[in-house]
Structures are given as structure tokens and as C-alpha cells.
Amino acid sequence: MTDSSEENSNGKLAQLDAYYRQVNEIILQRQDWVSGLLPASTAVNIHGNYTDAWVRDNVYSILSAWGLALAYRRLGEAEGKTYLLEQSVVKLMRGLLTAMMRQAFKVERFKHTQDPLDALHAKYDTKTGNVVVGDSEWGHLQLDATSLFLLMLAQMTASGLRIIFTIDEVNFVQNLVHYISRTYRTPDYGIWERGNKINHGIAELNASSIGMAKAALEAMSGFNLFGKNGGQTAVIHVISDDIARTRIALESLLPRESLSKEVDSAVLSVIGYPAFAVDQDSLRNRTEQLIIDKLQGRYGCKRFLLDGHQTEIEDSHRLHYDPHELKQFMDIECEWPLFFTYLLLNRLFANHQEGAKDYREKIDRLMVEQIGQ
Template structure:
């Protein structure tokens, strides 16, 4: 972990780059996954009586990373957060990339798809189990983050892969995976006291139940589709399984997962992100920001394949108890890993089809050899892939339990024996007597004092201040 992750953590902001060779850009998404990986090792070390201070160092590295993200976003609270609550547009989004050393903005909204609702949801979902909030200013900001993601069900964003529509023309769209992550985060943080056992009522986070239900209903309606332009997407694996566990409907889970595997898993090199994805292919012109109209047709059947998603399938199998799935994807992953001079495993970012094999691959998908990308090499680590691989190894070796990785038990469905209690209040003694004739016991507002009962109109007036 020190060689592959901690060595590349910024000493000033705590952020991580996407690729270890990058010394300028700190990515929020990759930083969160690195933090989860380090936290996993921290949990494993807690089992040891004398860890020689290693667990404390690991735990504080996680806190430093998450607080670094928090500080970067808090600097944008006035210019971005408050405006976004009024108008949900890409120009008002909190940034997803910051300067690795200073934490300042580095890429403007016009040049990058910063609006990624799942990032803020992921931060809230994992941040509520770590001691990263110290003051009421920070509590208030997290509460504002809740307002930020509550509208995920109607906020077009740039999705997991930061490009929006699969046509890569700068158009954001509604993504099922973003809504699923928002739903998961709202469930995890609702009622959470950010000061832990030392907190009071004012440090508790509240979620609008109606907003959560809207996200839930629309998410489950959209599944197994990802968006209007993407029939399916491996980002959905992260929504229905680790780390989100956004649905416990077994039918929706199996239908979504089976569709991802059926459509995107064509060879033993990895799983595609989505159909007609040009990223990493030899035909993609990286000098251009956007594709031309109809250009995605050229990428059909030659999309890059990512071994990182084999790791996600291993994690899914561990959480679901599917041993055959775990063994299958372990065997698929093993020959794709590299080793460095220390003997550590290196996860390539993706595998691409060489130019001379393009036509043969188009004619028979999955038949041609592929080459590993320069990203995710021994001297240029792909941080997110390394983080997920470390988590999977800890679980497979029995050094970490799934309840330690997911302490809020998101992987378990809600209890089915819920009891709904209804309190009936009669607005007058006359109505109370009438209800009593039918054997229905009620109380009047006078009898329940000092509790006050207000009408919805009165509550609306209070909330307007």
C-alpha cells in the first residue's frame, strides 16, 4: 500500500492522482477509492495487538484525503454550491479535479465534465463512517451536499466516465448509476450524527424522504438501462453491487448484472465500459475534446477492455457468497496482472486492439490478441485499479471481513418485519367522542401538550425563514 498508494498521496492536500506519473491533477473519484483501500488495510491491522503504529498512520492518511476533498469543495461553496441549489447545471457543479498540491481549481467547466453526482454521493456514503467532520461549518456543508444530490433523479450529469452521452459531444444526461449512488448515499447518511457519540441534535444530517423516494422509484424504473444513449454500462455494477448496493430487489440486481456481462464481456482481457466506447482505442483522436457526428460507429466491437471490472466481479461474488463467480474471475484476472521489481501485482488500466487486428476483431469480436495500455504500467500505476485489487486481496486472504469494509451494512436488505405506528389526533373533543363510539382511541391537541401539532401550511411558513 505504501509503494502503490501512499507514496503518491499529496502531502499538502491529501489527494491522489489518477495515474502515478501525474504530479499536477488530483482526482476526487480516484482519491475516494484509494481512501477506501487504505481504510481496508487499516481495519485489517486493527486485529493485530502490536501493529507498531501502522494502523494509526493508515487511518490518518484516510482522514487527510477525505478532509482534503472537503476543503477543496468548501472553497467553492459560495460560487458553486449555492448557485447549484437554485439551478442544476454543469456551470455550477463542484469540481471533480483539483490541483494536486494547492487544492485550487485547475480545469474550467468549459473544458471538463465536472458535474458528476455520484462523486458527492460516494463522498457522503463513505465519509459518514470516518471521523472527518470537526466543526459545525463542515456539518452545514455536508447538509448542503445532501441538498446537492437529492435532485439526482432529474439532474443530467457526465456520469462515471466523465463524458456524458456515449457520443462524447459534451451533452450530459440522466444516468441510472448516478441516481443509484445518490439513493445509497441518502440512505446511509440519513440521521447520521457527524460528531459521532460526542455530537448533539444539531450535528445530525437529515434527508428529505420524498426526495429519496423519487430517486429510488426512478432508479428502479430505469434499470437495467444506464441512460438514453447507453443501453448498459459497467458503472451499473458499482450501483447494484459494491460499493453502492443501491437495490436489494433480486430480480433487478440479476437482470442488470446479467445484461452487463452479456453485452460487455466478450473476451478474457476485461470488460468494456459501454458499447461503442472509443476511449483507449487506436482510432480515437486524443487531440480532439469531442467526437464528430457518427464517429462512435468506428469503435463498434473494438472497444477497450478493462481488467478492473474482473475485480469488481470478484468483490460482487464475495459479498453475494457466489464462490464459483469468485474463482472464475480470479482465473481470468491472474494472467492480465503484471509484476514490478518488488513482486507486487500491477493492474493495467485497459487492453486495446492493435491497428493490424482491427478488421479481424470487428468480424469476430473477442478473437484477436490485445495489448496492455501504457496507463497502469509498472512505472505509471492506475490508482483506482490498484486500490480495488488491494481490497479484493484483503478479502480473499481472510484479512478483512465484508462487515469491516461496509460497516453500515449497505449490502444487507432492510428488515422485513417493520412495524408502522399511527397516532390519531382529534381536532376537537366532539370528534374524539365520535371516534370513541367506533372503538378508536384518539387524543386532542390539548392532551398532548407540550407537544405542538402544526398544519402543513404553518410548517411551510417556518421553513421559508
């Protein structure tokens, strides 16, 4: 190795070490040492108790540790950080798998009933992985969360991680594939856990759920859960017609999220990272542009129009609003910086450097320092 290339490698390692401190202090130090699960947040406020382990939040959170491990591996890091990060990922994914396997009977029932009360739970107790709310006390049917878990399970396994250990676990994952295979015709509560816009607990078809299911089904089709050296018994089977129907349903819904939500930032997760579920460039570009035009603001993007969640005038004691009441939230909907990260990543993957730089600057302006981070 020449002096210049060695300097370059050391500089990259120093940058990754800075990321490692952030990932460790902000995320991994909150990982439960028994269950492997993460609390969605440490916040307990008038909007709710967020210390439970949401499936979706756990998978998204651990992606930073997995991505950092891949970067360290590429540089040949030799201090053990790669191994620690990878095993934190394995522990979390197995924690979620264990929590869901305790509800295997519900997965079996749901395949036949399609009843939201038979759905896998969307969140679990962080310390034990047990259920924390009843079947009828939460909008548990969130097919995007189960699909996200399956999509990343395939990608992490393909990267060399061993997450699935036994044939019983393979069989359960196969059942999860059947569980999401009818997403194209199964109304659910979606990524915002609320159903339709007026939050009356009415499930509806959501493009963000359908798109994530399409990505998961494609990733799982013919995939060996034991890795490249696994036998035929660990190969997952997906019916090709289910993928085709899911694609058709997604393309017919977009650029809308659902019947009640004409535009929704949740769709960013399926037109780009992590699902990359839309094959038509024109439809993908049209959907993203609609989100930017209708929802983007100075601090981020609104979730959807007339969204009252956490606004200044929201009544925290009420769960539902009548249609005529939604107008009071016009132009005061919360803007969430989270969606700038989706837009940034999508431009990086498309190699649009100027667009990526613009969103990076938008995010940097919103940074708030806490405890040196």
C-alpha cells in the first residue's frame, strides 16, 4: 500500500470511528441486553409512551449498525468493531423473530381470516418481547412493518450474517411470506397506524404497505435463509402471481397513498430506499415530485395533508376527528426532518450529487446538539 492510499484508508477509518461513537451512544447502548430489542424512543409524554419496541422502528434503527459494519468490513477493520456491530444486528433481528414466533398461531389464523384482530402485533415489550397491548387496543395490522423485516432479513443474510438458525425458523419465515402475500388486497392500518385520514380506525389499502410487500416478496423468492451454503430445505417459495398482483395494485394506487390520502410522505420508502419497488421511472418521478410540491417545507415534509398529529391545537385526549374538523389543521401540519433523509438517500442512489448536497445542507441546518452529539 502506498503512503497516499494508506493515508486515505486511515482517514476513512477515522470517519467511520466517529460514526461508530454515534451509533453506539445513541442506539446500541439502548439495546436490551436480554431481548436484543430497542425502544422506539425514551420519550413518555402527552402523545404516548414510546418506550416499547415497534417492529418498524427497530429494523430502521439497526440499519445504521449494519451499514456501518459493511463499511468497516470493506476497509478491513481489525479491532473487532465490525464483529460487534454485526452481532448487534443479529441479536435485534432474532429478538424480533422470537417475539413474532410467539404469535405463530395468529399468523396461521390470519392466512384464513384476514381479520385485523388476528394480525401480528406491531410492537412488543422491549425487555421481554412479550405483547404490551391487546389485539383490539391497537391498529396492529401493519403489513409494511412485517414486509420491512422480511426484506432486511434477506438483505442481511445475503451480506453474510447468520440470523436464521433452524428449520422451524425457516418454516415460520415461510409463513410470514404467506402472511404478506395478499397485501395487494388487504386493507391495513399502514405506517402511521391509523387507517384512513380521519383516524376512525378504518383500515384501507396503502401504497406504502403494498410497495414494501412487493420488495419483500421479490427478495424472498427462491432465497436461502441459511446463506450460500444452505440446503434446499431453507429455500423460501413465493408464488409469482402474488408478486405480479402486488405490482399491479401498487402502480394503480400511485401516486396516491390510499383512497383517503391523496399524497403521503410514507410513499418515499417504496419509490426509493429501502424498497425500490416502482419499476417505472415516470411514475416514480411523478410521485416524488407530488410529495415535494404538496408536503415539503422548511423543516421537512408533512406526513399528509390535514394531519393534526402533534400540532399546536391537537386535542391529545381525542383519538378521532370528524371530516369537517380536519380543516382546522390546514397549513399547520407538522414537518418531519426524517423525510429529508429519504430524499437525500434517493438522490445518492440515483447519483444526483447536486440534489444530494442540497438535502444534506437542509438536514445540517436542522441539527440540534445534545451531549456532544
